Amino acid sequence: MQMRHVTCPVAALLGAALSFLPGCGSTMSSNPSPIEAQSQSSTSQQAAEAWKRARVGDRVTYAFSATQGPTPGAADAARTLDGQLTLEVVSVQQPWVYVRVAFTDAAGNPLTQTRLAQDLVVPVRSDMTRSLDVPRPGQVTAERPSFSGRNWEATRYVSDQRPVDGPLRTRVYANDSALLYLTRGLLEASTESAGFRTPGGIKLSLREFQEGSTEASAPAPALERPLGPGAYYDRKVDMAPTHEVLRVCFTAERGYILRAEGPLGTGSDPCADFSNAEPESLEEVVMGLPWEALVSGEWPPSRDGARGTFTVGDRNVPSITDQRTEDLEGTQHVFMDTYAAEPWAPGLAGLPYEARFQSLSSGSERVGPGGQRESAGGSRIVQWGPWLGGQP
Secondary structure, X not given: OOOEEEEOOHHHHHHOOOOOOOOOOOOOOOOOOHHHHHHHHHHHHHHHHHHHHOOXXXXXXXXXXXXXXXXXXXXXXXXXXXXXXXXXXXXXEOOEEXXXXXXXXXXXXEOOOHHHOOOEEEEEXXXXXXXXXXXXXXXXXXXXXXXXXEEOOEEEEEXXXXXXXXXXXXXXXXXXXXXHHHHOOEEEEEEEOOOOOOOEEEEEEEEEEEEOOOOOOOOOOOOOOEOOOOEEEEEEEEEOOEEEEEXXXXXXXXXXXXXXXXXXXXXXXXXXXXXXXXXXEHHHHHXXXXXXXXXXXOOOOOOXXXXXXXXXXXXXXXXXXXXXXXXXXXXXXXXXXXXEOOOOOHHHOOOOHHHHOOOOEEEEEEEOHHHOEEEEEEEEEEEEEEOOXXXX
C-alpha cells in the first residue's frame, strides 16, 4: 500500500489557529438534538472501528500554541510555548496498538521544556471491554473548514463556562473520523482560561496526517516512558487514620484513557478492573500537557534543596529534597518533599507520566520542646512498572 502524506504550512496554522473557510452554519444548541446525538455516535463509532484497522505508520501532527499572562495591572510578561504534537502508530500487536506521542518544535527538534522533552508510549486496546460513548459538550455548529490541504465536513462544539470562572472550550471534529481516528477526528481545538485574572490558553490545529502501510510491522516498544496506559505505580500512605498502599493503574481503549485507583491487600487489583474508571479522551490528555508544562514552570520545583538518592528496591534515582518550616496553631512543623532531579532518569523506567512530576515522597514532622521531632505522617512511591503482558 502506498503511503499517503499531506501537509500545510506550520506558520499559517500557528498564525491563524481559529480561521476557517466559510461553512454551512446550522442552528446552535447547548443540548444535542436526537439527530446531532446520532451524528456524534456515528463519528465515535467510526473512530472506534478504525482502531481495529490500525497500521504501523498511521500518524497525525498538530501545531499548538500555549500562552499565559500577562496579569492585568501587573508588570509580568506573557509566556508562550509553541510546537508540534505528533501521535504515530509504531507497533500493532492486536488487540494492542502502540502509539508514540512526541512534542517537538516546528523543525522537528525536541522541546527544551523538561515535561515535554521525551517521547511517550501509549498502548491502546482496539477492542472494547465496556461502553465508552462520551458525548461532546457544547453548542453545535456544522462547518466545512480546510486543514491539511483538504476540505472537511465537520462539527464545531463550543462550551462557554466563563460566567462561572470556567474556560471557553472550542473543539472541531471531522464528521468522518476514520483518517484521524487517533484523535477521534479532531481538526482544531482551543481552550481559553477565565477567572483568577491571569489570561491564557492553548490552541491546536491539524497540520498533517499520514496513512501507514498494511505491510509494515514492528515489535512492541518497551514501556520505559509510558504516558500511563499499560503501567501502574504504588504509593504507601501513612497519615492517620490511613495506613495503606494505594495502586494507581492505567489502560486505554479505542482512544480513551482509563485511570483506576484503589488500596492493595483487599483481594482486588485496580489493574484488573476499570469498570468504574472515568474515560478521558486521548486527545484531551495529550493536548493538556503543553499547557501544564507552561503553567507549572521549570522542573524540579526547587533547585535549592538537598541533593540525594531516592531508593526503591534496586532502583536508585537522583533526587532533590525541599524542606520548609511552618507554624500551625502554635506548633512548628517541618515539611519535606522529595522530587526526581531528572524525571527521565533510567531509574524511573516504567513510571507513568503523572507520577514523574509529583513528589516521590512527602512528609511532615512536629517539632516539640527542645527541638525533638515527631513524624506527623507522609507518603512515598514504593513500586511501579508495566502491567501489560502480565499483572504486577
